[in-house]
Amino acid sequence: MATVETTIAGASRRQSLLANEWVRFAVRRLGILVLSMWLLVTFAFGMIHLIPGDPVRAALGFNADPALVAARRAELGLDQGLLTQYWTYLGQLLHGDLGTSLQSRLPVSQVISDRLPNTLALAGITFVVTLLIAVPLGVGMAILTQHGRRRGTELGYTSGAMVLSAIPEFLLAVVLVYLFAVKFQLLPIAGRAGFSSFILPVAAMTLGSAAAISRIVRVEMLSVLGQDFVRTAAAKRLRPHRIYLRHALPNAMTATLTLSGLLLSSLVAATVLVENIFAWPGLGPTMVSSILSKDFPMVRAIVLVYGGLVLLINLVVDIVLAIVDPRSAIRKA
């Protein structure tokens, strides 16, 4: 904390270099991205080598035919030196070659391009729906309960939101399946077929995160509403909606955006469970089955895809934050 503050103070002293701050921000942010990418790629590579004992024997069983084991070792490149393997791997990666799935014998890149869009659609829709519920709800609850008004509403809302956000997606999914697919049979139980099949998985992932995010939006909004510049806006006798939406909301957005980024990357992970429950044709079921069958090229590619997605989301969030919040650019430079 202390070091962060001294750098802030130092940065504001060097404010004359304002034009440079964007450059420095870009360089710094790109540096972090490259470093994280390299770590991710190397981790994905190292995974198979960290398996205690022989990974191929572990996958094929201890009584497997030695010829088959040797062939598989050659296929995975494990018969070569570690450095050679690393370089080959990096080269193939640059050409978009992710190898062949040991389970399905299909090119890994083809499996990914078949299944990733379904996962992205699910995560994307959930993200939008979550924010559409959470932000207005949080802002509205902040306005309704500011200055300690409506204690009852506040208590009901916070405890309800707390319980809802403490229930993980996959449990909500089970309950939703039971209610809407088994008991009342209103919605399809699994698979992806048209709009109605989105409702249950999206609802399962939205409810908890919308509750959690709206709580934080409310707290942020309340703290902004208590600040002096809101009093200045009130002294200007602006209409309430202008005070709330033009003056307070943008200042509450920094935290909301940061959280949304966290939400989006956690949604990527949440899809794994929810897809498995709803037999959604995304990457989630593939991931589980390839781990269980020790399909190393597939697992490695999935690690790269999920990790890459998260890095990309973080990058976008940081850039958006730097643009939206003028102070954060300085904070980071």
Next chain:
Amino acid sequence: MSAANDHVDASVDSTAKDAAPSSGKPVSGRRSRLAMLFATPVGIAAITADLLVILLAVFGPIIWGTRAETNDFDNLDSGPISGHPFGTDKLGRDILARVLVAARLSIGLALSATLIGIVVGVLIGTMANLAGRRLSRVFSTFIGIAVAFPGLLLALFFAVIFGAGPTGAVLALGAAMAPGFARLTQTLSASVVGRDFVSAAKVLGVSRLRVLTRHVVPNIAEPLIVNATLAAGSCLLAFAGLSFLGLGVQLPSYDWGRMLAEGLNAIYTNPMAALGPALAIVLSGLAFNLTGELGAQLAGRRTTRGRRRQRGAADGSDDQRAPGAGGLPAAADTPSSDAVLVVRNLRVSVRTDGGTIEPVRGVDLTVRAGEAVGIVGESGSGKSLTALSIAGLTHEPLEVTADELWFDELDLRSAIGRRGRAQLGTSLSLVFQDPMSSLNPTMRVGDQLAEVATEHQHLSWKNARERAVSRLRDVRIAAPGRRARQLPHEWSGGMRQRAMIGMGLMGEPKLLIADEPTTALDVTVQQQVLELLESTKQQSGAALLLISHDLSVVSSVCDRVVVMYAGRIVEELPTADLEHARHPYTKALLRAVPSMDTPREEPLATIAGRPPDPASLPVGCPFAPRCPRADDRCRVEPALLPVAGRRALGLAACHHPHLDPVSESGVSIVDISKVGAPGIGETR
């Protein structure tokens, strides 16, 4: 898996925030905060639930172990029937018994993962702080990157290395949690390391390790415990998720996640097979989460409560009406027709648990057009609250009442309609104490001025912006066109305060209320802002109501001075007559202002004692305990009455006013022409 990471992240952020302001307190004070958990009914319930869950984990398999393995071949895959409240699985085993038995594995594994996460995280976090500066930057960069990755990837990673099973799952969740705890530890311990007592320990040559164990760890323990509880809850859920996917506990062992996966397959025949374990997961997860949340909230609330209490004390107030309080007579100067502001018997009250407190107790005030009136008083005298309630900017729980409250023929006591709003917005302007926080940090300064004209005068944004630039020029901002497009953080404090004044000039101001406008500024800038206020007043013809604790500031700008003490006006007199002040409190204030003649070798005069405690205001004159002239008569509240002076007529609320310009006590009276805070006098 995913849940573990993001839950920890979110709680880390909130708790770090909660804990930060309070972490300056000594260790002993912070312990009791966790103990406060036991003082609330919800806290007791949460802890009881935690204990029940742990007891279940310990004794569940002992009690229900055999029952869970007994096959009832008459009832395979059955729904709830007598003897099997949750039904049976496909081998005829009782699901309720299995849920109870599975508690040990579910909770045990989750707690082990949490423990791994905490130990690894705390180690990395403290290493990051205790290492050299370079190394600690590298550490924080890596912690930052690690925190950004979802726990899912780590779960994948460990599942591949150790194969699908409990070992891999425990390590994965522990590893997923470690970065969050590392960052929390780093943030918290950095703030502890920066604190005085640690610096003192370092100066005394205490070793790093001892600093860590003796000072740092005890001070960060509480937020860590709170977060650990939250993490244990999310870990329980995440582990269930992994087992549910088949990446955690493997058959024939079973935990709740495993049972959930089996139950889901049988959801059409026996929904309880899925809902039973789901219920167990949610309830035990909630128990931990609730404890953690409560702990975090208590940590936060304690500090805000303390702050509120302080502020309440500063506002000054009483809980009972002193005799004669309601009977303040109208001021001697009858409200003339050119009055721009008329206030009669203004009262501000707060209802608290201990009764109603009244920080402002019947203020009468008239400001004529073009006049400059100053309100002076110590902090807690109610002067700022008076200004805010006149402007209608107070909010609950403050309650404002007045017999009369007129601004420019607008009755401010009744609801203000659309036209009234426009009238107020253009003719009543305010300048606040802290220019650094009075402007919206995400909006261009020019637009913040222009907004007044677009809102109330139907100007287009283009024209409004032009007017804003010209007003900024009026308040002597250099290069106003360029400056108007900047954001407040690019402006200095003095410039921002001018922008606030310029904002008040966007309409046709009739009254400018400035609440401690120079307190937050440098001494040299103070004088510039005061001069600007004065010239603005003269050029626009607006009246000025200047609130300050500094008598020299008020006397240099204002025509008339109103002195407040404990929520009341104690004296009102023309500035020129200040040296003939009648009230002992005004006299004391005057003596406390250093002048050019003040002997340097003597300590500066102060007013002995403190303003009265708002909770127990003395019967009678609130200044009596500090007043050298007080006697038994002062036990009766004095009224604000006209007092004849040598020159102009003034008002004083005192039974023993100073009637002679030369004080009886022999203290020389400050020559007001020489009064001025050090620095201000010189810069003129």
